Amino acid sequence: VIRKGKVDHDLEKRAALLRRDSVHGPFKGTVRVLEDQNTLVVNGNPIKIIYANSPEEIDYTTYGISNALIVDNTGVWKDTAGLSGHLRPGASKVLLTAPAGDDIPNIVYGINHHQITPDRKIISAASCTTNAIVPVLKCLLDEYGINSGHVETVHAYTNDQNLIDNYHKGGRRGRGAALNMVLTSTGAAKAVSKAIPELKGKLTGNAIRVPTPNVSMAILNLQLGTDTTVEELNEFLRQKALHSSLQQQIGYTASTEAVSTDFVGSRQACVLDAEATIVDGNSCVLYCWYDNEFGYSCQVVRCLEQFAGVVWPRFPNNA
Numbered sequence: 520v521i522r523k524g525k526v527d528h529d530l531e532k533r534a535a536l537l538r539r540d541s542v543h544g545p546f547k548g549t550v551r552v553l554e555d556q557n558t559l560v561v562n563g564n565p566i567k568i569i570y571a572n573s574p575e576e577i578d579y580t581t582y583g584i585s586n587a588l589i590v591d592n593t594g595v596w597k598d599t600a601g602l603s604g605h606l607r608p609g610a611s612k613v614l615l616t617a618p619a620g621d622d623i624p625n626i627v628y629g630i631n632h633h634q635i636t637p638d639r640k641i642i643s644a645a646s647c648t649t650n651a652i653v654p655v656l657k658c659l660l661d662e663y664g665i666n667s668g669h670v671e672t673v674h675a676y677t678n679d680q681n682l683i684d685n686y687h688k689g690g691r692r693g694r695g696a697a698l699n700m701v702l703t704s705t706g707a708a709k710a711v712s713k714a715i716p717e718l719k720g721k722l723t724g725n726a727i728r729v730p731t732p733n734v735s736m737a738i739l740n741l742q743l744g745t746d747t748t749v750e751e752l753n754e755f756l757r758q759k760a761l762h763s764s765l766q767q768q769i770g771y772t773a774s775t776e777a778v779s780t781d782f783v784g785s786r787q788a789c790v791l792d793a794e795a796t797i798v799d800g801n802s803c804v805l806y807c808w809y810d811n812e813f814g815y816s817c818q819v820v821r822c823l824e825q826f827a828g829v830v831w832p833r834f835p836n837n838a
Contacts, residue, residue, distance in 0.1 A: 521577065525557075525570045533568075534559055542733045542783060543813065579609025588827055590819070592616040599623060602641050612640055614826060616819055618710045619643035625713040627653040628821040629768040629788070635825045644822045645714065647815035648672050648707035648726075651789040651807055652737045653714045654768035658759050660717060664744020666801075670708045670724040674735040675811055676701075680728060692728075701728040707737075733812050734779040737789065739805040746800045753793045756805075760791070764833075767821065770808075777808075785810045786817045 522529070530552045537559070538546050551560040559566045571577050579587050589605040591613060596602045598620040605613045619625055624634045625645040630653050635642060644650070652670055659665055676696035680687070687693030691701050708724025753773075760771035770790030774781075782790055788809060795806040809815070824830070 520559075520566055521569045521571055521574075523570070523572050530554055530557065530559065530568065537561070574604040574607060577607050577610075579607060582609075584609045586611045588612045588614065588823065590614050590616060590823070597643075599641060606640065612826060613642075614819070614823060615641070615643040616815075617643065618646050618649065618706050618713075625649065625710055626822050627714045627768075627788075628818050628825070629654055629765050630657050631714045632822065632825050635822065637828070639826070642822065642826060644815075644819045645710055646707055647809065647811040648674070648705060648735070648737060649710045649714070650768075650815055650818045651735075651809035651811075652707060652739060653711055654765050654788055655739065655756065655791065655805065655807060656711060656718065657715055658756065658765070658769070659741065659743065660715065662755060663747060663801075665718060665721060666742040666744055668722050668739060668741035670705070670711075670722055671738040671740070672705055672707065672724070672726040672735060673738070674705075674726050674728050675731045675733050676728050696728065697730045699730070702726075703728055731779060733810060734782045735809055735811045736779070737807045737809065739803075739807065741803050741805070743801040743803060747798055747803065749796050749798045752798055752803060752805075753791075753796050756791050757793070767817070772808075779808065782808045782810050783813070785814050788814055788818050 534550045534552050538550050548562040553560060557568045559568065567582060569577060569582065587610040589610050589612065591602060591605060594617050596604065597615065597617060602613045602615060623641050623643050625643045626632055626635060627645055627650050656665065680692050680696035682697065683695045685693055691703055694701060703726050705724045705726035708722040711722055712719035756769065757771045759765055760769045768788040770785060770787035771793060772790055773793045775794050777792060789807040792806040792808060797804040
């Protein structure tokens with residue numbers, strides 16, 4: 520773990536944040552602090568904390584690290600030129616946890632993870648919203664075709680927003696996150712085309728930040744290539760959730776009582792709310808819940824494993 524310059528009690532504070540989370544609850548394990556070694560020991564696994572103000576200051580080999588895979592979740596660099604700065608001695612690959620620019624592939628695991636090849640040095644795991652909508656969109660594209668559509672995300676507020684009203688360089692985001700619904704933009708609809716090229720130019724998107732700390736919803740308003748019904752569409756996606764290779768990406772609920780907190784800790788990229796599905800001919804509206812923290816983190820880990828060459832056998836292997 521790399522952090523900017525060390526301050527007093529830094530390790531203790533970070534250990535405390537890991538032990539207790541306001542959304543996800545207490546950590547079910549042990550966390551020890553080795554202050555003299557700049558190390559956290561989590562469930563017996565040492566995690567070295569490296570203090571540096573920029574990637575250029577780091578030589579990983581001095582810490583006994585070689586062939587490291589760097590995860591950049593700063594959001595500071597989003598293109599090849601910037602992210603290449605992480606490729607220091609001892610580091611060989613970089614994964615960005617945000618949509619990438621230029622020709623860096625945006626990977627949604629389960630859909631286009633075949634683009635993670637041994638020669639790749641830099642990849643992106645896209646965004647939480649892109650991961651939530653791409654698996655469902657790919658299924659619908661293959662089965663029904665998609666003529667056009669709009670993606671509206673009702674998104675939990677994030678650290679990028681202000682707790683109370685204050686200056687913010689982004690439009691509307693300066694207003695208090697816990698007090699307002701904030702209409703803003705999302706790049707998720709545009710980013711879809713990097714994972715599913717066939718949908719380039721077919722989707723628009725917007726976002727509403729709402730006063731909840733976690734779990735978001737993507738509303739897909741689509742014009743399909745063929746007519747269908749609520750029953751047929753729900754059953755199609757239920758089968759995908761239960762019996763396809765996308766079990767890790769698509770979940771399914773038919774509960775009439777489901778609310779956002781029910782999906783805290785969901786490991787899937789999204790969970791279809793079947794009770795809310797609307798269909799009229801070839802027009803459909805789908806409501807997809809997603810844990811924008813943990814669910815997305817699971818997708819990132821899947822990309823990391825593939826990037827590192829760790830591929831677990833799955834059965835049946837022809838799913």
